[in-house]
Amino acid sequence: MGNLVMGYWDCPVCGSKEIRGDVVNCPSCGRARGDVKFYLKTVREGEIREENQRSDIEYLTEEQAKYVSKNPDWYCSFCNSLNSDNAQTCNTCGASRADSESNYFDQLKKRQEKEAAEQAAQPQVSSAAPKRSRSPLAVAAVILLVIVGLFMWMNGRKTVGDLRVTALNWSRAITIEENRLFSESDWELPAGAEETDSRRELHHFDSVLDHYESREVQRSRSVIDHYETYYTYEDNGNGTFTEVSHQRPVYTTEYYTETVQEPVYVQVPRYATKYYYNIRRWTPSREVTSSGEDHNTAWPEFTLAENEREGERREEYLFTVEHTEKKNQSPATYAVGEEFWNTLNVGDQMYITAKRSGSDPYISDKDGKEITKIRQVR
Ligand SMILES: [Zn+2]
Ligand SMILES: [Zn+2]
Structure with a gap:
């Protein structure tokens, strides 16, 4: 058992503060203490004190401690006053302890439960009001939506119709290996x-x-x-507290x-x-080429030396278009399959559909329906 420390109580009837725990009747209004909660003057509830931090603790003298019972006060069912464990009859009204139904802690618990229930029943004003300020998450969501929207717009297709073929080009090449x-x-x-x-x-x-x-x-x-060693303080329920010592490594x-x-x-x-x-290894050594601006395509002529052979063949078919309406737009040159290129002539009108970013173009009808794929070269 640790040292006893003096507790205090406030009178719930007249509001008198800091009445010593060994005083049972309020010095101001004379009423016996009833619905009270004992506390320490300088130590908060649940506070921990170190070995050397206890100069303000108000210990009971040996003489005072003699009269303190170990048990909590009992509650008089008739007049609602607290009585010492030592007393067999109510100090105020004389009723028998045998009729008591609760002690200090029972009564304190009942009161705290009631307060908690009242707290819960109160409408929560703060959370009911809707938040006006935009959260960072909402701002991020809006930015994301704008980016996604822009991306989808850029990915959308656009058909351009004011195009006229102004030039045709073809080129063929054969690699000669040695x-x-x-x-x-x-x-x-x-x-x-x-x-x-x-x-x-x-x-x-x-x-x-x-x-x-x-x-x-x-x-x-x-x-x-x-x-x-450190110390905590436990309510004895009779106007005193017990200082309990603990050990920590x-x-x-x-x-x-x-x-x-x-x-x-x-x-x-x-x-x-x-x-x-x-x-001996076959190695690319030279290249022969042919090119033109008409439809008379031909592979280049060449003669092989004794240690030479024909290697890879390459061919490219290009057409250039200019805008007939927007004259300030620069001409563009595309590569297309040979079969389709053979049907093209200088002066032809055409529709080209591409993403708004300009990528993935193809020749289309005026509604944007694909006819043949093309690849922009300049
Ligand atoms: Zn009082
Ligand atoms: Zn009584």
């Missing part, structure tokens, strides 16, 4: 190679575990250094060394046979 002799080396001899030399050479290093080495490592851990960092075994590796060279050889 059969050349290369001197190379590798770990394997490729098919068709003519070996000139072979020798053992360093291929790579392998990491091989050689031994373990002991090493001391500094480590730390948290350990309990000592315990310290205080930690410190402990340093220690640990021996660890660390593997040590050695780099072991691995050798393999390397082949040196001559090999």
Whole structure:
């Protein structure tokens, strides 16, 4: 059992404050204390005090403590006043303790429950009013909506009709490859190679575990250094409080060394046979081209030398269009499939549909229906 500390109470009848816990009748109005809640003058409810922070605690003297019962006051059912556990009859009206139905704590609990119920029944004014200010989330949502809208608009298609073909271009090219002799080396001899030399050479290093080495490592851990005492105050329900002591550990960092075994590796060279050889490979060496501005397309003429062969073929068919209405718009050149290009002539009107960003264009009818895909080159 800890030290006893003097409690205080306020008179609910006349409002008199800070009446000592060992006084049972209000010094102002003379009424016996009833619906009260005991408190400490300098310690808040639930407050913790350290060992050296207790100079303001008002301990009962040994003499005062003698008369304090261990139990809470009992409640008189007839006159609603609190009576000491030592008393067998009501100090105020003389009623028997046998008729008492509750003590200080029962009554306090009942009162607190009632207050909580009243609090809950009150309409919540603050949360009922709608918030006027825009939350950052709402602002972000609006910005996102604008971005998505802009993206969808840019992704939307637009058909342009005031276009006239002003030029046609075609170009064709053939890559000529030459059969050349290369001197190379590798770990394997490729098919068709003519070996000139072979020798053992360093291929790579392998990491091989050689031994373990002991090493001391500094480590730390948290350990309990000592315990310290702190205090709380419990309502005894009779005008006094009990100071209860508690222990809590205080930690410190402990340093220690640990021996660890660390593997040590050695780099072991691995050798393999390397082949040196001559090999013939077909390599692009030159290009022959043809081009024109009419429909007379032809592949370029060429003569192959003895060590040459024909390689890749490329062809491109272009048309240029200009705006007939918006003269300030610069002309654009597109690549199109050969079959469609053959049907095009200078002076033709056409519709081109593209995304508003200009990407993914195609030749269309006036309603934007696709006829053939094209690719803008300039
Ligand atoms: Zn009073
Ligand atoms: Zn009474």
